[in-house]
Amino acid sequence: MTDAAAALKAENVRMTFGETKALDNVSLTIEPGEMVALIGPSGSGKSTLLRVGAALQVADTDSGPVSVLGKVMQSKGKISSGVRANRARLGFIFQQFNLVGRLTLFANVMLGALGRLPAWRGALGLFPTSVKQSAMDALERVGIAEFAGRRASNLSGGQQQRGAIARSLVQGAKVLFADEPIASLDPVSARKVMELLRELNQTDDLTVVVTLHQVDYAQKFCDRTVALNKGRIVYDGPSDGLSREKLVEIYGPEFETAFHGGES
Amino acid sequence: MIRLMSQIFLRLALLVSLAGLAACSGPADTSGDTGASPTVLTEPVERRTLNFGIIATESSSNLESNWRPFIAAMSEWTGYDIQPFYASDYAGMIQAMRYGSIQVAWFSNFSGLQAVRLGGGQVFAKATYPDGSEGYNSVLIVPVDSPIQSVEDILTCDGSIDFGMGDPNSTSGYLVPSAFIFAPRGIDPSECFNSVRNANHEANAVAVANGLIDVGTNNTTNMTLLQRTRPDIAARIRVIWTSPPIQTDPIIWRTDLDEEAKQRLQYFFMNYGRMGTPEEIAAAREVLDPLYFGLFLPSSNAHLDPIVQLEIVRDLTEARNDPDLSEAERETRVAALRERLAEVEAGNTGLISQASAVGDVQTDGPAPAEVSSINWLASGAMLGLALVLLTLLLWASAPRGPGPRVPLFERVANAVIAAGVIIILVWSFDSADMDRSYLLVENAGDMGEFIAGFFPDDISSAASRTEYGQNLMHGFSEAVPQMIVTVQIAIWGTFIAVFSAIPFGLLSARNVAPNWVVQPVRRLMDVFRSINELIIALVFIAAVGLGPLAGVMALAVHTTGVLAKLFSEAVEAIDNGPVEGVRATGAMPLHEVIWAVIPQVAPLWTSFGLYRFESNARSATVLGLIGAGGIGQILFEAVRAFDYQRTAAIVIVIVVAVSAIDLLSQLLRKRLV
DSSP: OOTTSOSEEEEEEEEEETTEEEEEEEEEEEOTTOEEEEEOSTTSSHHHHHHHHTTSSOOOTTOOOEEETTEEEEETTEEOTTHHHHHHTEEEEOTTOOOOTTSBHHHHHHGGGTTTSOHHHHHHTOOOHHHHHHHHHHHHHHTOGGGTTSBGGGSOHHHHHHHHHHHHHHHTOSEEEEESTTTTSOHHHHHHHHHHHHHHHHHSOOEEEEEOSOHHHHHHHOSEEEEEETTEEEEEEEGGGOOHHHHHHHHOTTHHHHHTTTOO | OHHHHHHHHHHHHHHHHHHHHHHHHTGGGGTTOSSOOOOOSOOOSSOOEEEEEEEOOSOHHHHHHHHHHHHHHHHHHHSSEEEEEEESSHHHHHHHHHTTSOOEEEOOHHHHHHHHHHSOEEEEEEEOOTTSOOEEEEEEEEETTOSOOSHHHHTTOOSOOEEEEOOTTOIIIIIHHIIIIIHHHTOOHHHHSSEEEEOOHHHHHHHHHTTSSSEEEEEHHHHHHHHHHOHHHHTTEEEEEEEEEEEOOEEEEETTSOHHHHHHHHHHHHHTTTSSOHHHHHHHHHHHGGGTOOOEEEOOGGGGHHHHHHHHHHHHHHHHHOTTSOHHHHHHHHHHHHHHHHHHHTTOGGGGGSOOTTGGGGGGOOOOHHHHHHHHHHHHHHHHHHHHHHHHHHHHTSOOSSSOOOOHHHHHHHHHHHHHHHHHHHHHHHHTTGGGTHHHHHTHHHHHHHHHTTSOSSTTOHHHHHHHHHHHHHHHHHHHHHHHHHHHHHHHHHHHHHHHHHHHHHHTOTTTSOHHHHHHHHHHHHHHHHSOHHHHHHHHHHHHOSSHHHHHHHHHHHHHHHHHHHHHHHHHTSOHHHHHHHHTTTOOHHHHIIIIIHHHHHHHHHHHHHHHHHHHHHHHHHHGGGTOOSHHHHHHHHHHTTOHHHHHHHHHHHHHHHHHHHHHHHHHHHHHO
């Protein structure tokens, strides 16, 4: 594999929604094996950056290229032709989990293999034994194997999010983009999910890029933090280097609400 | 999943082949009923099937049992399997002959003319009556105690008379009275009479006898038949007018039928009841008698010449009296019709095969100028009203006092919609006859009286109740098997529709397919949806002939249109999150649809499918009208015969069946969601 290639490399990425500049000439490089937090107030562009990175959203036509593990995902407002193969190596975790509610947890996790199976097998749902095995292993790994037969919609938020992570594991993802993975979870589930991400980063050498609302989580679980405001990177450095002054600069005077999820 | 599917298909195939076997072995039991067995012609090289069409002018339950021995004899004599098809409407039969799914048919004169013109038919024989006569007369009948004495009494046109006309394609019930009574006097029955109802002969006779209508059309054949089968009804009827004689009914085959078949049919019709031992002849007579046939005589298309003549006379009179025609148009038309009449009188039968040319188009003339100017005035007034209404609504919705301001654009949009609804209601008021809705209250008693017809004649008498019970039971035993057929038609119609609506529904969902696919597919579905099942059924009759399959296909096409729309709306309302979730794994768009779209909409789709099944079970009843089988056929006959107790039985069966399906599908839907 291309060990030398960056896990995520964005060069002069621009993205506008109407008048608003969601990403204003953003350049960022994340090396394999890093665990990086993206923080910033609502509308700062952190989610957009991840979505553009996975080519789930198309950036402006005058935008520079975004590549994942050395493969260009999109450039100049056009999604690359081989994007599906590239997406298969990239796990994406959503705030709302985005599991298919009426399918079982097991089926949902197996969907992670769609990118590498022949089309007809995927269409008919004929998953080979190896995929079934890896799905069960992944569920074991995230600690919810006992719920494999349950419909995803009948699981708690935390269980669903861990299911989504298991789906990424079945994909064989080397990079994990997590877009507000804990924003819809209770504090205990949130901590478990963050611990899981950290563990995958440490033991499997998985690159994790996670957008977060709560700065304390960023400081606790991530070595590096990138802060965005109004589509520009305003801080990029070690998480513990975020001083109070810096946070006020990013979030404004009410930054305390961002620090503890509004609790203190 | 594949294994399961292949199992299902295997079972289906097995079922289908079993059903085929059953169908093949079925008719064999009926042969030998007839007693007559002169197999003089050699057996044909291959035993083929000929489809024989019979127009149901009487209740079809009698019809089938009366015709069965005749069909058996026909099979035996010709060496072919004769498959009878009954329809209570001419249109389906003519369509079936045109596209070759009916090879031989018994028509009335006027429908026979259409069959020759449009259906590629040719007259080769005609029926006679048991007394040997070759014709009949149309009659007008009134209740025996009616003050009406002559045809002049009904032509005062004071709007007091309820008139029972025949089916528009019926010779004696419609065309002859039109040509000999109404057209020469320039009278339009619908304006002359209080009401004009179209029904078959038996229905008209019963209606006149019971005083439900004042005057009805009929013919001498049917009157004689009535005297024999229902003397009680015949005794309550008086004839006030008799037409010049009309020829008997033609037997028509397709012109392109092969020579061998033609010979065999000719042989049967010419010799049946004439050849064989005295016992055999007597047996044949017994078969023919209930059909009110004597023997058959050879004939040709010339048989229809008087009918063409009748038609021209009618068109001629109509052209003379049509107020919408300009003088010049009238001149040309009358001249053309006179010329045709002269040709027919000179014996030019070739005219039969021509479309009725000048005659048939006269009603579709351009609307006169005054009408359009009135329309302008009306639309002007409507526009004014709309503006006033709009201003009022806008003023009423203006924000007053504290509270958030509603943007002006939103207020205007709301006012336009509200004004639009009101205007549409006002606009439809007149045409929908809503101004007469007070009659609902005023004449509630009449409705009660009519509805009472569905119940025992005298509810306090036990005898009457018992008789009613027996009538109902008889009706049930006739209706239940037909209802089952209807439901089976609905099952297959819906099944096919659900399967074709899946791709069409996905392709007309904006969040799945690109716009250049969505728009054409949606328009196609609009077409499917907006065409009535009856019309679609006629199209399919061309290919598959009369019978349930045409009904199945008609339901399938129409329902595909409906379901595709409902399906696509469900798809457009899904949560996009799971779709994105699947997309993010590197899956193809097809996989996104299969794994993220369909699981989300499956419960709703199933629910829609079941719901459509319920309404298809109802729609399938209507398809019986054009010969697509099922309960509709007997329902319409019962209604046309004013046989309300039989109608009540059939309606009860339909209500029970539809409610049962409803309950069942509700249970299923609960289970599935």
